[in-house]
Amino acid sequence: MGIADSGTGQGGQPQADLLVVGAGVAGLWLSIKAARAGLSVTLIERDRIGAGASGGFLGALMPHSPERWNEKKDFQFRALVDLETEIAALENETGLPCGYRRVGRILPLHTERARETALDNIAQARTNWSGRFQFNVANTPDRHDWPSILWAPRGIVHETLSARLSPPALLAALAARLGQMPNVLVREGVALTGISHRERRAGLSDGSKLAFGHIALANGVDAFSMIAEAQGAPELDLGGPVKGQAALLDAGAPPDLPVVYHDGVYVLVHENGLVAVGSTSERQFDDPTGTDGQLDDVLKRARKLCPLIGDAPVVGRWAGVRPRAVGRDPMLGPVPGAPHVLAMTGGFKITFGIAHRMADCLLAHVTGSEGPVCPESFSVEAHTAKAKPSAHRPLPRS
Ligand SMILES: Cc1cc2nc3c(=O)[nH]c(=O)nc-3n(C[C@H](O)[C@H](O)[C@H](O)COP(=O)(O)OP(=O)(O)OC[C@H]3O[C@@H](n4cnc5c(N)ncnc54)[C@H](O)[C@@H]3O)c2cc1C
Structure with a gap:
């Protein structure tokens, strides 16, 4: 699909049925699902695919604990079950492996x-x-488990139930699939700068405007302030970043080993035998993408937990900021007062396991079709009810 970048389209028609903002795992899945449903999709990404939190190397797909069952846990459970089939279809369509395995x-x-x-x-x-x-x-x-905990x-x-995948491999497959679809335009290096939700127009960093049927804010931590703005309450603090640091080790470990998790530290083996170790959880930080001694502490704990990686050399260090919504749950659905503006963020520590199902929910809203049940606690309203004015932004003067 060719989309002109200026003004409205012919006859005032939207130039993209769906404008997706942010090419992390959330925006990529949504773009694919929407394109498969026949919508014209434009995906814009400020930097490059995987530039945000999705650009790391953990990829653990771990369920919530099975007690005190609720809608959120059920949503995640179904997502973790379905992901196996979703990934098999994606691998089939693209010929690209995603490093997925249900290792437990x-x-x-x-x-x-x-x-x-x-x-x-x-x-x-x-x-x-x-x-x-x-x-x-x-x-x-x-015998099949870590030889020595x-x-x-x-x-x-x-x-x-737990599984793991390779984030870079998944992102590459999702991007390749988008490249196969004629009704998708992916524009890297283009940021959303503003939304006029009544006119359904987006302002872009190259100075152009783009008309849309719906716009989905899947731009990770940057989505929260835009969602607050779109609902006419820019002072609200709907969520923010929690930094995480991770490391990659060359341990030549067998790829069928289960993920090991204890007290915030997890260790997983990828298909190529490299072992990923994560992660810190930092509310206060100066450098969102730098690694430091806190990662060394995580590594020390991981080596103690799994002696198999005891002296394995570190071959990669990485940090990113996870989007955490004020209500702790993912934030998904229309923005109050701006029904064509959709939130898709706040997956925090579990987005890789649920993004495809989040996309199904949002797409059902766009097309008016039946989709998965989306927990009420994910709605923008539910989060807004818990939000306070942001400490970081000035309150409007009365
Ligand atoms: C150390 C660490 C380990 C993790 N481990 C796991 C794990 O094992 N399993 C798991 O499920 N999750 C894990 N997570 C969390 C997971 O990575 C995130 O929840 C997920 O990547 C969020 O995806 P997203 O698409 O919502 O956001 P992002 O990946 O951050 O994507 C948002 C994108 O939007 C772009 N953007 C921002 N503003 C604009 C704009 N104005 N216009 C256009 N584009 C814009 C950004 O450049 C970015 O590419 C981990 C995170 C960290 C940091």
């Missing part, structure tokens, strides 16, 4: 209380994980 996960148990909770969760998982996936408590990992005095949980 091990959680070392350090206290009697943790073991008791884990034992209770066996039944919860049986009920809430549809009987297809296991959640077991064992004394030691079996150094310290797991109360045994381990081994669950078989």
Whole structure:
């Protein structure tokens, strides 16, 4: 599809049915889903595909714990189940592997209380994980698990729902798929600078304007202030960045090893044997993309957790900022008072596992078709109800 960049299209028609802002994992999935549904899509990206939080190398796809089940956990569970098929279709369409494997996960148990909770969760998982996936408590990992988890005095949980993928491989496949679709235009190096939601026009950093049917703000941490602005309340603090640092190690580890997770530290093996270790969780930081001693601490804990990577050399260090919405849940759906402006952000630590399903929800809203149930807590209204005026922006003068 060729889209002229100035003014409205012929007969005042929108020039893109859907304008997607931000080419991270969220914006890429949404663009593909919308294009598959026959919409004309323009995807703009300020920098380059994967320039934001999606440009790292972790890719853990870990479920919430199976107890105290709610809509959010159900949404994520279904997304994690479906992702396997979604990725198989994408790989089939593009011929590009995404490094996906359902390897499961091990959680070392350090206290009697943790073991008791884990034992209770066996039944919860049986009920809430549809009987297809296991959640077991064992004394030691079996042969297929990490050969030595150094310290797991109360045994381990081994669950078989978790998976992992390679973020750069997934992004490459998503981008390649978009390149195959005639109704998609991808423009890197072009930022959204403003929205006139009544006229349904976007201002772009190259000085042009683009008319849209809907616009989706999938631009990660930068989306929150734009969503506040679009609903006429620019002073609201709807969310912000939480920095994370991660490392990549050359350990030559077997790619079927489960993800290991303990107390915020996780270790996973990619198909090529490289081991990714994450991650810090920082609210205060000066440099959003720099790594420092906090990553060294995570590495130290990871090496202790999994002696297999004990002296493996570090071959990559990376940091990025995750979008965390004020209500902690993802932020998804129309902006109050601006129904053609859609929020798609706030996936925080789980976006890689749910972005495809977030896209299905948003697309159903755009096309008026039936889509997955989107939890009420994801709505912009729900987040707005929890938002306070931003400490970072000046309040309007009365
Ligand atoms: C260290 C670390 C480890 C992580 N590990 C995992 C993990 O194992 N599993 C998991 O699921 N998640 C993980 N996450 C979280 C995950 O990476 C993020 O939740 C996810 O990448 C967010 O994707 P996104 O598409 O919403 O945003 P982003 O990837 O940040 O994409 C937003 C894009 O919008 C662009 N943009 C911004 N403003 C504009 C504008 N005005 N106009 C046009 N474009 C704009 C940016 O350049 C960027 O490319 C991790 C994050 C970090 C930092």
